[in-house]
Amino acid sequence: MRKKQGLLIILDGLGDRVNPELNGMTPLESAKTPNLDYIASQGMCGNVYPIAPGIRVGTDVGHLHIFGYDSNKVYSGRGPLEAYSAGMKLMPGDVAFRGNFGTIEDDYTVIDRRAGRIRKGTKELATAINGLELSDGTQVFVKELTEHRLAIVLRGKGLSDKISCTDPGTAEEGAKLIIPSPLDGTSSAEKTAKNLWEFTNRAYEILKEHPINKQREAEGLNVANVVIARGAGQERDIPSIKELYNIKAACVAGDITVGGIAELVGMDYFCDDSFTGSFDTNLKGKVDLSINLLKEKKYDWVVMHVKATDLAGHDNLPIEKRDMIEKVDNAIGMILQEIDLNKCYITVTADHSTPCEARDHTGDGVPTIIAGGDVRKDSINSAGESQFMSGSLNNLTANDIFMMQMDLLGFTDKVGS
Structure with a gap:
């Protein structure tokens, strides 16, 4: 089966709820996101659950499921x-x-x-x-x-x-x-x-x-x-992504915990002192490195992680969360100048929702997009939790989104003959 590349962008804690400071919109809905709107129009969208509706997860469990694992089998605790x-x-x-x-x-x-x-x-x-x-x-x-x-x-x-x-x-x-x-x-x-x-x-x-x-x-x-x-x-053995799917994967993140989870499941982890895991993280540097890993290093699947959206949720900063989403949207614009969607799929998702007024993780679905030249397109053409409620990915899980990416990239095995 033919192989393609994929870029997964994780906006930690992206999902939110309507907020009075944003005129009854979520930070994502309130943000100006022409590039997210574009990739939404080029693929499938929905509000995806990390595990199941109403189940609150931590960053650790959320990322394990994004990376295709069942936390009930491989997870004994965050420590x-x-x-x-x-x-x-x-x-x-x-x-x-x-x-x-x-x-x-x-x-x-x-x-x-x-x-x-x-x-x-x-x-x-x-x-x-x-x-x-x-x-x-x-x-x-x-x-x-x-x-x-x-x-x-x-x-x-x-x-x-x-x-x-x-x-x-x-x-x-x-x-x-x-x-x-x-x-x-x-x-x-x-x-x-x-x-x-x-x-x-x-x-x-x-x-x-x-x-x-x-x-x-x-x-x-x-x-x-x-x-x-x-x-x-206490430690448990976890089979690597390389063993399970024969895929060469990398993670670009300023948050050391996320990088450690990526390494634990067999991904190569890349960081830089300017990737702070906060609002001042070097987004252009993350983009440049991610593009280099795809083009020059020939990785099949690259994950680019942004932490600040989660921090804003925990600190009840809806304006800052909206502004960070807009900065990420600008970074996605840089990516679109370098990546051909006919050769490389772009997925955007989150490990969990962190609504500002809740100031903690909730069991809400997380806004998710899978875009590419040959991806089946639904009718969504703008990014936001309410817009995605009618999308084709609605009510799927993080494991489902992972498997869909592996299938699009050509790294899954056929069941039966």
Whole structure:
């Protein structure tokens, strides 16, 4: 079967709901998107569910499904994915967590779960608490990720990932850190819960006195005096995309977690210091690199990821989310100048919806487009959640969209003779 190339553009948290600041429109509907409108007119559109209607997913699970996997089979928790993203080697029995640097008061009341989205000094802070040995001999390894994020690994005998973690989530203001507890009543879970709480306390004592935080305090910034943990998990084997589909795939992303997930499933990960995973990310650089990977490096499938749309949703910034969508639309215009849709398909989707007023992930469908010279076209000619409600992709899942891409590219096997 003939082979073609494909470019997948992921706008993290793109999906939204009608917003009063945008005259009752979503950020996507409110944005000026001539290039998204064009590719919508050149293919199939719809609101696609990451797993199923009403099911809320995290960035990790959402991307696994976008990449064609069933999280029920390959996913044990966000922690191992974060550890992999950080370049940490997990050993059998390790328990890994995703973490945030956060800001708490002395009584452990959470002031800011992200420590003002701290960027500078996170390596020094992580180094200060990396390698701690707990009272029972368990070791703790910590590595910084993008901005306030970090990976945490507990290594010792008889550990379990069946524990609650310390993150109170987006609870009401004034919530305190949660004391970890076992979820299955086993001694290994009880031990691991105690270990996580001991680490939390010891890290707090170190971080609150760290020079980075003394400087932040002097500058009136939220200090990064605590590690807030969630997503406990232990490693599972995941077959690679190369093994499953014999496809050469690459991912361009500023978000290290997304890059780590891509590497975990067998994709080559490309990044640059200017790919920040935030509003100031170098979109032109991402476009140039993605085009180069398709044209010069001959990758079959290239994923280009943009994180800032999700950040705007979490921070309830509908205007900024709309503006970021318009910047991405301009970047898509650059892509269309370089790519022939008769030779390379373009897909646009999201890992989940992050409506601004909800300030969190929801189970809404995500706006999705598959465009190409020979793609069956529906009647949609402009981009937006409401417009896509009558599209041909409506109510499909992320796994469905992945398989449709693999089929268009020519990397699926025929069932039967």
